[in-house]
Amino acid sequence: MLGILTSSMPSYVLARKKVTSPILKHIFNYPNTISENDVNGYTSNVYVKRTFSCWKRNATLWLVPTMYSIADGDRVFIHESYNRVKFKDIHVYDINRQVVSSTIRHNRRAMPTLVEFLTPNLYGETIYMDHLLSPFHRKNFQYYRYDIQPLITGVAHIKFKPLLNENTQLVSGEAVVDFRTGRIISSSIDGEFDMIKFHTETTQGDEDSRSLLPKQCKTEGEFSFLGNRIFATFEAVYDCPTTLPDSIKNVDSRVLIDSLRPIPLSPQEESIYQLYDEAHKQKPTPADSIREERDSIRQKKRLDFFNDIIRHRIADNLVQSLRYKSEHTYFKLSPILNPQYLSYSHSKGLSYKIRLGAEYYFNAHRFFQFNPWFGYNFKYKKFYFTVPLRFNYNPKRDGYIEVVYGNGNRTRHSSVADEIRHEHQDTLKLSREMELFDDNHLRLTNNIMLFDWIDIETGFSFHQRRAYEPEAMRIYDKPTEYRSFAPVLSFKLRPWQKGPVFTIDYERGIKGVNHSSIGYERWEFDTSIKHQFHPLRKLNIRMGSGFYTHKDSNHFVDYTNFRDNNLPEGWDDDWTGNFQLLSSRWYNESEYYVRTNLSYETPLLCASWLPFFGHYIEKERIYLSALSIEHTRPYFELGYGLTNRFFSIGLFSSFLNGQFDDFECKFTFELFRRW
Numbered sequence: 001m002l003g004i005l006t007s008s009m010p011s012y013v014l015a016r017k018k019v020t021s022p023i024l025k026h027i028f029n030y031p032n033t034i035s036e037n038d039v040n041g042y043t044s045n046v047y048v049k050r051t052f053s054c055w056k057r058n059a060t061l062w063l064v065p066t067m068y069s070i071a072d073g074d075r076v077f078i079h080e081s082y083n084r085v086k087f088k089d090i091h092v093y094d095i096n097r098q099v100v101s102s103t104i105r106h107n108r109r110a111m112p113t114l115v116e117f118l119t120p121n122l123y124g125e126t127i128y129m130d131h132l133l134s135p136f137h138r139k140n141f142q143y144y145r146y147d148i149q150p151l152i153t154g155v156a157h158i159k160f161k162p163l164l165n166e167n168t169q170l171v172s173g174e175a176v177v178d179f180r181t182g183r184i185i186s187s188s189i190d191g192e193f194d195m196i197k198f199h200t201e202t203t204q205g206d207e208d209s210r211s212l213l214p215k216q217c218k219t220e221g222e223f224s225f226l227g228n229r230i231f232a233t234f235e236a237v238y239d240c241p242t243t244l245p246d247s248i249k250n251v252d253s254r255v256l257i258d259s260l261r262p263i264p265l266s267p268q269e270e271s272i273y274q275l276y277d278e279a280h281k282q283k284p285t286p287a288d289s290i291r292e293e294r295d296s297i298r299q300k301k302r303l304d305f306f307n308d309i310i311r312h313r314i315a316d317n318l319v320q321s322l323r324y325k326s327e328h329t330y331f332k333l334s335p336i337l338n339p340q341y342l343s344y345s346h347s348k349g350l351s352y353k354i355r356l357g358a359e360y361y362f363n364a365h366r367f368f369q370f371n372p373w374f375g376y377n378f379k380y381k382k383f384y385f386t387v388p389l390r391f392n393y394n395p396k397r398d399g400y401i402e403v404v405y406g407n408g409n410r411t412r413h414s415s416v417a418d419e420i421r422h423e424h425q426d427t428l429k430l431s432r433e434m435e436l437f438d439d440n441h442l443r444l445t446n447n448i449m450l451f452d453w454i455d456i457e458t459g460f461s462f463h464q465r466r467a468y469e470p471e472a473m474r475i476y477d478k479p480t481e482y483r484s485f486a487p488v489l490s491f492k493l494r495p496w497q498k499g500p501v502f503t504i505d506y507e508r509g510i511k512g513v514n515h516s517s518i519g520y521e522r523w524e525f526d527t528s529i530k531h532q533f534h535p536l537r538k539l540n541i542r543m544g545s546g547f548y549t550h551k552d553s554n555h556f557v558d559y560t561n562f563r564d565n566n567l568p569e570g571w572d573d574d575w576t577g578n579f580q581l582l583s584s585r586w587y588n589e590s591e592y593y594v595r596t597n598l599s600y601e602t603p604l605l606c607a608s609w610l611p612f613f614g615h616y617i618e619k620e621r622i623y624l625s626a627l628s629i630e631h632t633r634p635y636f637e638l639g640y641g642l643t644n645r646f647f648s649i650g651l652f653s654s655f656l657n658g659q660f661d662d663f664e665c666k667f668t669f670e671l672f673r674r675w
Helices: 002-006 022-033 059-063 112-118 138-143 208-212 254-260 267-279 287-319 415-423 470-475 584-588
Strands: 043-056 076-087 093-102 126-128 131-133 144-150 155-162 172-178 184-193 196-204 214-225 228-237 322-325 329-333 342-345 349-363 366-370 373-377 382-394 399-406 436-451 454-467 481-493 501-508 520-534 537-551 592-602 619-629 635-643 647-656 659-669
Touching: 022 138, 022 144, 022 172, 043 267, 059 228, 076 254, 076 267, 093 254, 112 196, 112 214, 112 228, 131 184, 138 144, 436 481, 454 470, 619 647
Parallel strands: none
Antiparallel strands: 043 076, 043 228, 076 093, 126 131, 144 155, 155 172, 172 184, 184 196, 196 214, 214 228, 322 329, 329 349, 342 349, 342 659, 349 366, 349 373, 366 382, 373 382, 382 399, 399 436, 436 454, 454 481, 481 501, 501 520, 520 537, 537 592, 592 619, 619 635, 635 647, 647 659
């Protein structure tokens, strides 16, 4: 299957080069000579210095998450911090900020996406989390060209650059390497990612696991967006000698930073502090104007309050997530103006949503989770929501009680309209809106892991389906709502830790409970596989089937794993496990279904190698879906998608009975997704 998906790749990508250089072999094997697990638990005192120069800026800078704090006022800023960092691995670490000194208002963050550039993983497949393919990893050797110059001092100077195309997932630069061991002594990397052009210089640690981490790192980045041009410098020094007590946290003190700073400030950096001090120095007031001084102070406080609340707190919540954390409570609200949650497709039109997350901890083993989302579909002019509340009572065994209430799955079913036509006259013309029903649903379940490889979930599901045109239903003497109630039983099996997940779902509708009028018995089987070939290459497969063994009415066929969602999640969720062009009525008019959904994701497939345009392609995807249901021929969908710094786009075609059926384009914003 993977061979079919990758057959469209250029031949020069598929043809893997053979590593013949001894020094490259040493570099690729170097991490194997050191246990990377030794990094786990390593603690270091880290000094971080950030400077920002606003060469050009305009009002649109307020719309960039975290950049509003430098969107007005001074044009140069400096931010210093002294931190205690505990590593779990090279990419995952906890930071305890102990001392801070900043000329940025309220010590706010700016351009935090550059922070991860201070800890490059040069030996990993990706240098930074899920992006930038490292030239020092064997699997990425085929994408780079190397120029190696051995020196008489026992080291080698290596220059590297992309083989064919300078894609944003590839970098160029140079490194100094120990010729005998392959240990990287220092490196210089140039690249471009997520609207930032950067230059990073690192000096690695000297021995053991420390050689996998930088000893000193400096990144210069340039950000350009809609006429704004910001230049930033991030510099970090690890293993600083002074260790502060753990009780010192977030102390705002320039005097203390002066005593801890391991490297001196440059004259330009000292001038930033001088300009800030001069601008904020309080001028003396004559003794005979005390009343005027008090009035001035009151007015200044009111202006400061207005600026802080209106211009900064509200701006903060508009363009970036609102977070609050205490000993027992955690709260997060997604940005109100978040282009990532704006999506478009021809069939469902334009939609927008907002997410909310909240947690309350009684202790580590008992806590509530509340993660609702709300959205609006402009084509249907409908507000949708899903409100899940979960009480975790045994996290070790995945034990929780969850209640979910929502209205996000509007259903289309022709059985009621067909009854009206049959009872009155076959030629009766009814509007298509009479097939629409709003589905308010409630689900209450309890989940527990019986063994390490099996979960069992029990509970009940309740649906209240209300007619979109209730007046038309009353005219033909039909109910305006239909209810169903069903106990549910689900098994989730994971026989292998990294293998497929099998799910078995069973429901049996019971009449008479809370005026329910639909009786049925339904089974569903589902298998999902997510195989990570590489940090940036992934194969997703989902196969499933469902059928009714009993149904006393043709009204409202409804499946758990095969349904239409009016507010799809995104590329790795519904875009993989759902159909894009399938008519909404097909989900609800068959007593069985058999479906397969497959997607393959990679950073360098086809479009990434095109001149100019391919430079900006971060990921590409291929989709293949197949479906068989009652009363139709086999149905197929084929899709291709790509992601860049601005948007994700997918092109999908459907085929019915071997012939072309429909075409659609789906679009979502990716702008500032990592910010």
